[in-house]
Amino acid sequence: MNRSFSYWFFIFFGILLFHGNAIAQDEKPLDDLGNVSDAFQENFFEALKQKGIENYELALTALDKAEIATKKQPENLSVIYFERAKNLAKLKRFDEAELNFNKVLETETNNIDVMEALYDLYYVQRNYEAAILLVLKIIPHDEDYKEDLANLYFQTKQYDKAITLLEELDELWGNSLKRDVLKSNIYKRTGNSKKEIESIESKINNDAKSENDYLKLIFLYSNKGDVVKAFELANELLKEFPKSQHAHLALYKFYLDKGSISEAIQSMKTVFKSSKIDSESKYKVLSDFISFVNANPQYEKDLEEVTSLFSEENNSDIFKSIGDYFLNKNKKEQALTFYKKGLEKDQDNFNLIKSALLIQIDLKNYDDASNLSVNALEIFPAQALLYLINGVANNGLNNSELAIENLEIGLDFLLDDPKMEQDFYQQLSIAYQAKGNDKKADFYKKKASELSYSN
Template sequence: MKQKFYILIFFFGMIFIPQLNYAQVDFNKTPDDDLGDVEDRTQELFFEALKQKGIENYDRAVTALLQCIEIDKNESVFYYELGKNYNKLKNFGAAEEALKKAVKFEPDNEWYLDELYSVYNQQNDLTKAIKTVKQLVQYHPDYKEDLAMLYFKSKKYNDALKILDELDKEQGITPSRDSMRNQIYAATGRKKDQIQNLETRVDNDPDEESNYLALIYRYSENNDKQKAFETAKKLLEIKPNSQLVHLALYKFYLEENNTNQAIASMKVVLQSPQINPDAKMMVLSDFVKFVGENPEYEQDLVEATSFALDDTNNKSYIELAQYFLTKGDKTKALEYYNEALKIDSDNYSVLKNILLLEIDLEHYTEAVSKSEKALLKYPSQPLLYLVNGVALNKLDKFKQAIDALETGLDFVIDDTKMEGDFYRQLSMSYSALNNTTKAKTFSDKAKQLESSN
């Protein structure tokens, strides 16, 4: 629905300019009898209504307007304003009644019809809304899109598509109308019509990139990969500098085992400013998987990923870290996890991986420092206490290790493996302090848990 901006002068005109036939009462006329008192009273009440509506006292505005109508039952603007206030109060029945009276006085008044449309739209009364919008279309073609949406909601799909076709021809294609069109095709299962519509667009406007991209997507969705690939290559031929087309091309090249072309396309995607980070991440994931199966292209992955690294998005760093982790390169994995944590310091999963890698790489001082900082933020995470205790044991700080481990043990719930790790570390701490009794106690507890599993 189109929002209409009404200005106060509109109302001034209706009241003070009788020759426009908006008002039957001349408020500028000098009173020469009792009628003047009536006119003054009507003017006072009407402006009171406008004032109260302006400060959102809609009930008081309604009261003032009803008094106006008692004085003059033939003034359309009173009913119009009354309907607007009832609409604000969600009293749709009264709003409809008042606005229909206003429209009866002035059947061609666009403002009256628009407000009546608002009432029907809020009630989802599609039949009455369609009837009203059909009248509004006569004044503003913009209402055509509202009409198409109403037909769509009413499941009158052919009528909706007819309106959309007219609008596309008159005004060009827009994302909002395309979205509605695609919803109609999805609701009716008319995939052939959808593809035919896109093919026609490509034929009619062969230089428009978006038409090719939409057609590639729909061919792919319809499992017609050959046509999708042909369309992508045609687009690249017409638009050799196109970057978006490589979102499709790299997959086709991979399926054809055209490795060099696939890598080239992936590099275009990853360094393109036109392609959003989520799409880049999908390509990066495919690239990582490909290189995992074809390690000879690892350098291409590293080079391409340098384009995708984003100081505001940690996903690409995580993707790289996981790749190097699977390759056994823990140092590289730790490097990228640290970069990811700089972007999102609240990512506990990344933090956990960093701490475990610090232990694996024997960076015990860093593990102590990072786990202590982490415990300030996550004081009930037992893994952090365990990492802290392991690192302190490795640094021969056994008493501090015992404090950390015994505190963390209280937070272990339904995790016998972790509980066993705590006992083994405590046994090591007490053994190093020559407390053989406690060392044996915790060692036995660890063995008992292990045997029970």
């Protein structure tokens, strides 16, 4: 795989890949130095040393001295120009680097190392037109660069040429995920989903079937609003690939929309049990089912059943979503159960901690709220809300001393929140009242009422 094509492809997925052959090329000079003087060798290898430690300016100085020592021998001058170009490129002096690369090519027209280095230079500068002309010269030496050429056509909006070349390469080399991604990107950019569908269907009809092709077609037909065709394809996918788990990412939705709930649940179970399907996709399926159950609460038991399949997942957001669903239905015990499951997966999740604590206080589970808030304060020692909840819990447990201690600490972390400040004063008033200190209790009660009046 060549540099620019792989560069484009992995940037498309948010990954930058460095190639060993590119690094190796940067480290080695042209091999044949010919008959050279001691002065040339000394300065040339000094240049290599300086480049190796990224002292590119010093490397250029050494190369200037080496050039003088070449006594204009063409083969040695080519080595100088090549090394000088690479150092100039490192310094982003691109015009000078290009000039020196071309000096080599004037005498060594087919030098593939130099052409590849110049191609990289053009690509970094996004000089795609110049890169195309150069790649056309490289291809007779290395046909892998045809993929680069297709990408360059894409970059220069020559979409027809890119598609034609990509299809030729599929014929020559077989299907490729990278080329499929590039073709898909072209169709998206041109808005030609019809052509993309025809291209994928042609592959399927020619027995070049793949699970991924079916999934792409299902997605494309779904986007077009052709649900019937998408459903047909999902079933066809299962016939061609009976063990396909990804097919159920499409089928569950169709079954839900059709009201075939038992089939939908079975498809969801397949998704949730799958080790091949990523957590984000599973979360999307679950979110859809939560929305469905919200409108059809008779299926709540099924929701609890399918979520039990997430026991091996580490995505605490799944349990947060289910907990939120039950909380919105005012089913606090069930909500708390799922918030706790989420905390088993991610004990540092503040939103889960907060949700669980508020329900525990509401249900008067003061022991649990006290323990959870103490543990949470070890992770979030500057969260005023945690001190407040701990104070409420200790007041509920008649531990007024602990309540006062934590409430007074929490006030120091409170920032511009009059409502929470009022809650602190009310809890401090309750704690001091429990201690029999009426003066302090009245003091904080008054402070709370003043805030209430001012708000």
